[in-house]
Structures are given as C-alpha cells and as structure tokens.
Amino acid sequence: MGLTDSEKCVYAYVRSQAKAGKRPTIDEVAQRTGVARSSVARVAKRLGYKGWKDFTLQLERYFRPEEHDDAVADSTNLVADVLVRYRDQPILIDAIGDVEICVDYLLLRLGELGLRAMVYGRGVAESLASSNERAVLLLLNESGMALMPACLFAAERGFEVIAITASHDTPISKLADVNVVIKNNKSNVAAYEPNYFTAGALSYLERVMAAFANAVRQRS
Amino acid sequence: MAQRLSPLERQIMQSLVAHISQNEEVSLTELAEECHVSKSSVVKMVQKLGYRGFEDLTYNVRFNAQTSTGMLLPRVVTADPVDRAADALAACLARCPGHRNFIFSGDRRCGALIASYMSRKLAMFDIFAPPSYDYALTVPGSLPCGVAFFCFHKELPGRSLRGQQEGYGEGMFSAAREAGFYTVALSDADNRIQEEADLLLRIAPNEGPDVDLYAARVIMLFEMALARFARRRGGDDGSHR
Secondary structure (H helix, E strand, O other): OOHHOOOOOHHHHHHHHHOOOOOOHHHHHHHOOOOOOHHHHHHHHHHOOOHHHHHHHHHHOOOOHHHHHHHHHHHHHHHHHHHHOOOOEEEEEEHHHHHHHHHHHHHHHHHHHHOEEEOOOHHHHHHHHHOOOEEEEEEEEEOOOOEEEEEHEEEOOOEEEEHHHHHHHOHHHOOOOEEEEEEOOOOOOOOOOOOOOOHHHHHHHHHHHHHHHHHHHHOO | OOOOOOOHHHHHHHHHHHHHHOOOOOOOHHHHHHHHOOOOHHHHHHHHHOOOOHHHHHHHHHHHHHHHHHOOOOOOEOOHHHHHHHHHHHHHHHHHHOEEEEEEOOOOOHHHHHHHHHHHHHHHHOOOOOOEEEHHHHHOOOOEEEEEEEEEEOOOOOOOOOOOOOOHHHHHHHHHHOOOOOOEEOOOOOOOHHHHHHEEEOOOOOOOOOOHHHHHHHHHHHHHHHHHHHHHHHHHHHHHH
C-alpha cells in the first residue's frame, strides 16, 4: 500500500514527535504539516492502526528507551528462529562494503553452531535450486542496493531472504522476507564521522547466534 | 500561528524525506538547488516543522540514527576512558602517512576481519596498511617503518581459537619492534607481550560467555579515531594554506 505525500508527511511528523516521547493530537499535526484535519485522521487506519490513539501510542512506545532492549530481542529471536528452521539446510551468505567482513565471521560462527553456512554465488544458488534444496540467503548491504541481483536471484528460486541494511526503504529490504535495519552514518573523508554500521551488524549477529544457541538448547 | 505548508514547501519536504530515508547527507544549498528555491525558503519550511533551523534538523536526524544503533552497540568500548583511547589511536594514525605500516591478520576469527576492515578504511585516507601475517612486512624496505597494529583477543568458550592462543602473534610483534615499528596493541587479553607495545589500548572485556563483542568494540574505537584523525588532518591542511 503506497502512501500519498501528505500521508508520508503526517507519518514523519508523528514519528519525530514520538521519538521525543510526545503523542501529538490530530489538530496539532494538521497545523504543523498543513494537511487537512480529516486526512490526518485517516492516516492511522491507512497504516493499519485501530485509530489515532493506537497509532500515536504504539509509535511513542516503540521509541521509549526501555522498549529498545525488547525490540532488539524480538528481532534477534526472529532471525534465530529462521536459522533454527534451516538447521539442516544451506545458509548462503553475501555481503559487500565495510560489512563484508561479516562473511568470514558468519562462516566460522555458523559452522561452530553446526549450521551449513556457505558463501553465496550464482552457481551455488543454481546448484541448490536444481537439486530442489531449500536455502536461506543472509545478505548484509549498507545501501540495500548493491546486492539486489543476489537478492532477486534467490527470491526467484524460492529461497528465504534475510536482509541487514541501513534503511527500511531500500530495494533489498522491501524484497526480503526478514528485514533488519541498522542505522549508519555516511560522511565524506574530509569531514568524517564514525560509522557504526559494521560494528552494529557484528553485535546484532552475535546476539542472533546466542539466541539460536539458546533456542537449540531449550528444544533439546 | 497556523503552520501550514504551502505546496512548494511540501515539495521541499518530500525531497528532504527522500534523502533522509536513503541515509544521504544533504546540505541546505544542495536541497535548495534541487528544489529550485532559495535557501531561506528551505529554512522557513524546516522551522514550520518545529526545528530551529536546517542544522537543527540534520543534527536531530543524525542523533536519532546514532541512538537507534545505540540499542545494539556495546555500551562500554574500552577499559579506560574511550575519548582518551580514541585520541591516542588517532595520534597513531597520524604517524602512518608516508610509512610502511601493517595490521597483523593472523587469525580468521578476529584479527583478519578487523585488519581487513581497518586497511580498507585507511586506504580511503591515503594511509596504506595492508593486513598481513607475513614476516616480510617487518623487513625494512624503501619506506621507513611506521605503525604495526595487533589485535589480542581472549576467545570465549566454544569458539574455534579457544585454547590455541598462547604465544599468538608474539613472533611478528617482536620482529616489528626490532625493525623499529611503532607497535599498537588492541587487547582484551592478558598476554605478557602486549605490555611491551608502544601503545596498549585495553578493550573492554566481554560480559558473558555467549556474546563476543570484541570485534565490534575495536571497530567502534577505530571509527572514533578515524573521525578525530580526519578533523586533525583537516586542521593541519587549513594551517598550511
């Protein structure tokens, strides 16, 4: 479902207020964004919330600091569950850019946990598909663009795709079955600022592996 | 006062949101040019959204991005104050240009990953420090010896290198010291040789047996140091003009 520009504008404003711990009223949003009051009110339902109260309350709750640990745990458990489902199937890995160091990390770490990790390659994916083997592709790509061919190729062959990118709004994250967003901080060399995308990805993956090991322990 | 956005202002906002959603940095001038409006029109629109000005908005976007990552990242990076450690590492980076440097990449678990990351990023700053475990790197060549970086990590139980790290990297470390390299140890281990490093940066220890955040911590410290190095280099460039 695509949103109109006005609806995106309303969402952006409510989100910014929610980040500051505030729940704006319909009147306030209408005033601030210049969108008609009736259109503002409709956005909540267009986005799938029960109503305005539900919309603002859930967003405000999402951005509460104490909810963050839970949100990370939910996300890591979700990816760990996928790995549990693919415990006996190949887990393909691809990454590009700074975060490509995660390929070697994952090959070792997944191997230590008894999983069948392998590097993604078109030939590898074709070989698996021709033998009707199910597989999951774990992609790490900050821009969410460069690995689009791998993502498409895997999706077309029915492989599940887990994407770790820096934005929800990228071609790869839209196509993936499970989408993990780790914020980045791009800057140029002359005015460089720390970019913690790769550090965040490594931290995230360590937590996923811990959740996976925990899930396996519980099942056994 | 009613803060209605005009159609033109909505168009500016739409362009701004497009940049933000792609995590792109956009300047006030670029945005104004892209939308064919004056800079003051952009500022006026931004103020209607509740920000003090364009800088205030970009600061908030960046800050929010960082706090989002903050949910994942280790809260403690170094055993000593992190600012001091980042400054010290930045000072080491300033020693690198025009020298032969290397980053020890002896193990696949951590050393090779971190070395590969650092080497790639340093090349963007015209600093060449290949990842290597080859002793040939310690033999003086046409370039004078610069900085040799070493990662010393204490493996957690159940990991590939656990119990195999005694004496690890010590030969290369000694060779680098003898050749005249400035040695930097990034360590959460307690080996004896790291005490001989010209700079020992103690990485905060892991908190439990299940999650190893050593590599993430080293990369965070390195990123902080890169930013400091870039600022320092920018300042130096300015003073030479």
